[in-house]
Amino acid sequence: MRHTYLIARREYLSYVATPGFWLSLAMVPVFMLLGIAVPVFLDRSTPTRYFTVVDHDGRYEQVIADKINREYDAQVRSILRGLAKVPGQEAGALKALEALDEGQDVASASVHLGLQGKTALSAIKQTYILVPPPADTEDGLRPYLLGKKQITTPDGPKELYAAAFIERGADGSVSIDYWSKAITAERLKSTIRRAVRDEMRTEAFARAGLETEIVRTINAMHPVISTLSPEKADGEAEVTASDRAPYFAAVMFAFILWMIVFSVANMLLTSTIEEKSGKVLDSLLCAAPVRALLTGKLLGVAAVSFTLLAGWAVAGAIATSMGTQFLPEGGSNNIASIIGAVLNPGLILPFLGYFVFGYLMFGSIFLALGSLCETLQEAQTLMSPIIFTLMIPMLALSFALQDPDSPILAIISWIPLFTPYIMLARLPADPPMMDIIGTTLVMVITTMIVLWAAGRVFRAGAMHGAGGGLFQETGGVGQGQTGQELGPNLRLRHTKTAASKLTGGFFEFGTKAQNQIICLRSGLHG
Amino acid sequence: MSTPVFALKDVSKTFSGKPAVQNLSFSVNTGTITGFLGPNGAGKSTSLRIGLGILAPDSGEAELFGAPPNFNVLDRVGFLPEERGLYRKMNTLAVIVFFGRLKGMTAKKAKKRGLALLKQFGLGDVAYKKVKTLSKGMAQKVQIIAAIVHEPELVILDEPFSGLDPVNQRTLEELIRTLADQGTTILFSTHVMEHAERLCDRIVLLAAGRKIFDGNVDEALQTLPRAVLMQTGDGADPAQALDGLVQSITPEGGVEDERQNWRVELAAGADAQDVLRACVENGVNLTAFEPQKRHLHDVFVHLVDQDESRGAS
Numbered sequence: 001m002r003h004t005y006l007i008a009r010r011e012y013l014s015y016v017a018t019p020g021f022w023l024s025l026a027m028v029p030v031f032m033l034l035g036i037a038v039p040v041f042l043d044r045s046t047p048t049r050y051f052t053v054v055d056h057d058g059r060y061e062q063v064i065a066d067k068i069n070r071e072y073d074a075q076v077r078s079i080l081r082g083l084a085k086v087p088g089q090e091a092g093a094l095k096a097l098e099a100l101d102e103g104q105d106v107a108s109a110s111v112h113l114g115l116q117g118k119t120a121l122s123a124i125k126q127t128y129i130l131v132p133p134p135a136d137t138e139d140g141l142r143p144y145l146l147g148k149k150q151i152t153t154p155d156g157p158k159e160l161y162a163a164a165f166i167e168r169g170a171d172g173s174v175s176i177d178y179w180s181k182a183i184t185a186e187r188l189k190s191t192i193r194r195a196v197r198d199e200m201r202t203e204a205f206a207r208a209g210l211e212t213e214i215v216r217t218i219n220a221m222h223p224v225i226s227t228l229s230p231e232k233a234d235g236e237a238e239v240t241a242s243d244r245a246p247y248f249a250a251v252m253f254a255f256i257l258w259m260i261v262f263s264v265a266n267m268l269l270t271s272t273i274e275e276k277s278g279k280v281l282d283s284l285l286c287a288a289p290v291r292a293l294l295t296g297k298l299l300g301v302a303a304v305s306f307t308l309l310a311g312w313a314v315a316g317a318i319a320t321s322m323g324t325q326f327l328p329e330g331g332s333n334n335i336a337s338i339i340g341a342v343l344n345p346g347l348i349l350p351f352l353g354y355f356v357f358g359y360l361m362f363g364s365i366f367l368a369l370g371s372l373c374e375t376l377q378e379a380q381t382l383m384s385p386i387i388f389t390l391m392i393p394m395l396a397l398s399f400a401l402q403d404p405d406s407p408i409l410a411i412i413s414w415i416p417l418f419t420p421y422i423m424l425a426r427l428p429a430d431p432p433m434m435d436i437i438g439t440t441l442v443m444v445i446t447t448m449i450v451l452w453a454a455g456r457v458f459r460a461g462a463m464h465g466a467g468g469g470l471f472q473e474t475g476g477v478g479q480g481q482t483g484q485e486l487g488p489n490l491r492l493r494h495t496k497t498a499a500s501k502l503t504g505g506f507f508e509f510g511t512k513a514q515n516q517i518i519c520l521r522s523g524l525h526g
Numbered sequence: 527m528s529t530p531v532f533a534l535k536d537v538s539k540t541f542s543g544k545p546a547v548q549n550l551s552f553s554v555n556t557g558t559i560t561g562f563l564g565p566n567g568a569g570k571s572t573s574l575r576i577g578l579g580i581l582a583p584d585s586g587e588a589e590l591f592g593a594p595p596n597f598n599v600l601d602r603v604g605f606l607p608e609e610r611g612l613y614r615k616m617n618t619l620a621v622i623v624f625f626g627r628l629k630g631m632t633a634k635k636a637k638k639r640g641l642a643l644l645k646q647f648g649l650g651d652v653a654y655k656k657v658k659t660l661s662k663g664m665a666q667k668v669q670i671i672a673a674i675v676h677e678p679e680l681v682i683l684d685e686p687f688s689g690l691d692p693v694n695q696r697t698l699e700e701l702i703r704t705l706a707d708q709g710t711t712i713l714f715s716t717h718v719m720e721h722a723e724r725l726c727d728r729i730v731l732l733a734a735g736r737k738i739f740d741g742n743v744d745e746a747l748q749t750l751p752r753a754v755l756m757q758t759g760d761g762a763d764p765a766q767a768l769d770g771l772v773q774s775i776t777p778e779g780g781v782e783d784e785r786q787n788w789r790v791e792l793a794a795g796a797d798a799q800d801v802l803r804a805c806v807e808n809g810v811n812l813t814a815f816e817p818q819k820r821h822l823h824d825v826f827v828h829l830v831d832q833d834e835s836r837g838a839s
Contacts (some may be wrong), residue, residue, distance in 0.1 A: 003597070006627050014615065279611025285671065287628040288606040289597055319533050 003288035007296025008303065014180065015267060015304045024263065025308055029315025034420060049161035050153055051180075051188060052133040052141070053274075057168050059197050059203075064164075065130045072126045076106050083117045094118055128161075128188050138165065139178065145179055150220035164192050174200055180255065236347070246347065246428035251400050253351045254424040256309075258394055261358045261420075264305045265366040268297055269379055272370025290459040298363050305359070350427055354420035357447045362390070364454035371461025393421035413439050416446035421479035527590040528571075531680045532712050537586030539569075539735075547605045548735045549586070554680070554713050559706050561722035562715040563579050563822075564732035565830060570685055571608050571714040573732070578605060578682065590680070599832055601630045604678035608685045608715075610669050614658040619644065621657060622672045629676035636675060645670040647697065663694050670698065674705065683704060683714035687721055719822040731826065733833045741827075746825045754790040754798050756805070757814035764788065767808035771796040785813055796797060 015021050055061045077100065083093035095112035110121050134151050135141050141147040141163045162180035169175065174196060180187050198219060203502035205215040227239040275281045284293055365386065373379040396412050404408070404426050413422040413431075421440045423431070530553035539547040547569040548800040551677050554560045564570050575581040577588045579595025590599045604617060612621050626636030644653050646665045652660060660668065666689050674681055683702075687695050702712055702725055716722055722743075724730055729746055731739035739746060751773060758764055765775045798817035805812050 002630070003628060006624065009626055010613075010616075014613070017615075159590035238831075279607075279609040280613055282611065282668070283605070283607045283625065284605070284628075286578055286600060287625055288605070416829075 004296045004299065004308035007284075007288060007293055008300035010386040011271065011297050011300025012307075014271070014301045015301070016307065021304065025311045026470050028308075028312045029318075030315060035114065046127060048158075049128050049188065050131045050151060050158050051128060051162040051164070052131050052151075053164045053166060054133050054136050055164075055166040056136075056143075057166070059168070060166050060199055061130070063199040067126050067191055067198075068126070068130065070190065072106075072124075073100065075124045076100065076121065077119050080109075080117075082118060083113070086116070086163045089114060089117050097254050113452060128191070131160075133163065138177075141179065145181060147181075160187055166196065167221040171202070172204075183356075241244075246344065247401060247404060249344075249347055250428045251397055251425050253347060254393075254400070254421045255349065256312075257355055257358060257395075257424060258390070258421050260305045260308065260355070261362050262390060264359065265362040267301050267304065269366040269383070270362050270376065271297065271301075272458075273368055273373055273376055273379055276371065277374055284479075288521045291455065294364070294367060294455055294458050297367060298360065301363065302359060303353075327424075347424075347427065350424060354424050357443050358420035359445075360447050361450050362386075364451050364458075368454035368457035368461065371458040373461075389417060393418040396422055397425055400425035405431075410435065414442065416443040530589070531591055532576055532577055532682070532713055533587075533589040534573060535587045535589070535607035537573070537583045537588060539572055539576060539581065539583050542727070545735050547576065549582070550732070550735070550737055551586075552730045552737060552740055555709060556679075556711050556735050557706065557709055558727045559702060559712040559725050560714075560730065561729040562713060563586075563719065563722055563729055563826060564691045564715070565717055568732040569613075569735040570732055572735075574605075574682055574684055574715060576712075578603065585702065602679045604629075604673040604676065604681040605675040606670055606683040606686055608688075609664060610689075612657045612665060612669055612672070615656060617654050617656055618649070618668050620654040621668065622675050625672040629678070631676050639677070640671065640675050643675060644668075646701075646721065647671060663690055666690060667694065667697075670701070674701075674710075678710065680711045682712065683712070685716055686714055687716060687718055695721070707800045723822040729822070731829055733830045738829050743822060746822060747820045750820045750825050750828055751791045752797070752820070753792065753818040755787065755816045755818050756790060756799050756801075756812060757785055757787050759785055759811040759813040762811065763818070764805060764808075767810050768801055768804050769798050771804055773805040787814075789818075 010388045050116070053061045053064055077097065080093045080100075083089040086093075086099070092113045095107040099109035099112065100106070100443075106121070110118055113121060120420070131151055131153060133141065134144055134149070141160065144151055144160035145163060146157045151160050160298060161182065162178060165177040165179070167175050176192065176196060177193065180188075201219065202212055202215045205218075206212050210218075212328070227237050228237040230237070232238075232243075248300065275284070281293075338461075369379055369382050369386075371380065393412070396409060396418070399406055400409060400422070409422055409426055410431070412418050413435065414440075420443070423439055426435075533553035533718075534550050536546065537547055537550045550569070550573055561568050562574070572581060576583045579588065579590070579593070588595055588763070590596075591602060593599055599698065613624075616624070617723075619637065622640035622644070623633055623636040626640060627633060631639070641650070641653060644650050647670075649664060649667060649671075652664060657668065659664060670683070670686065674682070679704075686698060686702075690698060699721065702714070706712055712725075714725075726743060728742050729739065730737060731746070739749065756764075765772075768775065770792065771793055773793045775791075776789045776790050778787040792798070792801065802812075802815055804810075805815070
């Protein structure tokens with residue numbers, strides 16, 4: 001135990017002392033924060049854009065202004081409805097909504113809100129404001145669009161962001177010339193197009209004899225789709241964000257599991273190679289049993305990954321609590337649902353279990369590989385097939401959200417190397433108990449076998465490094481053969497020829513009586 | 527008689543059909559300095575690894591402190607492997623403390639002893655520097671310290687002098703003597719005989735995996751025929767004058783100014799005084815006469831040659 005603890009401790013400290021660890025620790029929360037903060041920041045930092053419409057007919061200018069105001073109004077109401085569900089904010093939010101219904105503007109309505117409400121509301125603003133055209137020709141507007149002249153606004157002189165010239169043809173067709181320096185920005189152009197399109201339709205229906213009001217009612221019609229789950233009780237069958245959250249959380253967990261296993265398995269590989277190439281293993285072999293080396297490394301790096309997970313969890317909790325304050329009703333509800341799903345022991349416990357087995361399987365494989373290689377370049381040739389193998393569950397996970405009951409997922413989940421990721425993603429869909437028990441058993445047995453085999457390969461690989469002088473000892477440089485004990489009935493044999501110095505050698509695994517497995521290893525040297 | 531702290535009993539080890547160690551038996555007694563000598567590829571490192579339990583022998587037994595090697599008794603052993611390396615990103619003292627703790631020391635004690643040893647080796651100012659900043663010689667000394675920090679009863683050093691400059695070789699020799707004076711048993715392998723000659727109470731000589739000598743330095747020197755180097759002034763052959771006193775007389779080099787060098791191997795029972803007297807009495811024109819000093823190096827070459835001749839025949 002002493003050896004295992006000390007090796008695990010050294011391994012752990014050697015990683016947490018590196019800048020890479022802190023980068024990894026910071027990376028996920030930073031991206032989480034950025035994911036929440038950047039859109040808010042971008043929205044807040046975007047200046048108010050002033051645009052104008054030159055509509056000689058005068059039909060569409062007001063339609064466009066109304067459309068833009070309605071979009072802004074919808075955003076404000078969404079925030080207020082969200083706030084109405086927050087304890088302590090309900091009364092103010094409802095009063096603000098009433099004020100809006102009475103026709104008050106947002107500034108007037110917001111006086112009913114507390115600090116949190118005002119902060120949330122300040123996150124959105126009216127991005128586009130329609131102003132009267134300072135000129136009614138393209139040449140006349142060009143200096144304003146180029147910033148050579150400024151328009152007068154309630155906020156002072158400003159640059160004109162865009163101008164739309166709306167022309168109506170004799171046949172009733174409408175063309176819009178949209179002028180702006182921001183040639184890739186689509187949002188305002190799209191809003192103008194939709195506003196004009198709706199009005200054109202209304203006009204067309206009116207010409208056909210329908211009353212404008214009826215047309216507007218028809219345009220506003222849309223079917224209300226409710227998603228219902230037969231697994232839920234009558235009257236409560238509607239699928240909510242809380243029902244979907246476990247699926248999202250499970251796939252998210254599966255991705256996190258994959259990411260962690262992949263990163264920490266790489267740590268094991270590089271650390272073993274460093275010890276081999278640095279000839280430290282020789283000293284360690286006399287100071288600690290091989291079993292302690294293997295276990296200590298696995299435990300040390302597992303502790304690193306738990307530290308990362310804990311750090312990410314804390315950062316995630318902080319980020320989500322901050323984020324929910326700024327998100328509109330739907331967003332904060334979804335986040336609350338996902339947090340609820342994430343904190344569900346029914347998902348956390350399997351996640352931890354699958355992490356242990358996934359980590360042990362891939363970690364021990366990478367450790368064994370590391371023990372066979374002298375350099376990272378050598379290891380990379382061996383890692384490629386494993387990386388390709390690891391990519392399969394990643395690809396499969398992309399289907400898991402759409403169809404967690406997919407037969408392909410069911411089949412793949414029986415492959416023990418993929419079980420941790422795929423079964424985790426399948427769990428919310430309540431897979432058959434046979435699948436859960438069966439895949440877990442196969443995974444546990446496979447993990448035991450992999451650990452046993454990796455332990456023996458690690459022992460052999462480590463001792464090969466320790467016996468670097470064996471070619472000298474046997475006097476067979478260029479032609480000699482070395483052998484290392486793997487156990488009572490297993491022997492690792494490394495045949496080295498002059499040619500193998502250039503092209504690589506072969507490790508042969510098998511019983512002493514009959515070698516069975518051959519593993520290519522390149523660049524061996526004694 | 528005390529139990530040997532290290533023993534190999536009829537140990538053989540073969541790698542893919544090629545014998546690395548053949549029926550090797552030797553033991554190391556408490557408080558001695560034993561040199562484990564042999565040319566490169568003789569099987570020294572393999573033997574030491576078998577003795578430490580890192581490698582399993584095909585046949586025979588290894589014992590440490592009277593028991594098969596295990597990590598309880600290995601805590602009483604300090605081992606400097608031939609392939610040397612340290613954690614390059616750790617600081618010097620931390621590496622020493624780590625190995626000390628692996629061998630059962632407390633962190634506090636390992637740190638105290640590590641610092642003392644670093645100072646003794648003139649490395650006090652690099653205690654908190656990263657290993658990767660150390661020179662090769664410094665790193666090697668740090669590794670030696672890491673091997674002995676836990677004050678082991680038995681210290682096994684595999685080629686400890688290789689890579690060290692003459693000054694540091696001397697420092698290491700002094701350390702070995704100091705450790706031995708404190709009662710530590712030392713077993714070290716080398717193919718540089720001067721160190722063994724200066725340090726060892728006992729030497730075990732290995733060639734092609736077989737033990738070809740086991741005894742003290744004087745006994746080793748006795749295996750060499752005594753010889754005299756002499757020079758005659760008139761080019762005459764002194765063989766006749768020395769009849770009965772010599773085993774062989776061999777001219778060395780060419781004749782220069784009618785002067786000829788001779789290497790004279792003495793017959794059993796004869797000594798250099800007898801040869802000198804015979805030369806004088808028989809009128810041999812001697813211009814130089816020097817009894818040849820025997821060194822372990824000559825013993826080494828002589829025994830290895832002898833062993834190879836036997837193997838060839």
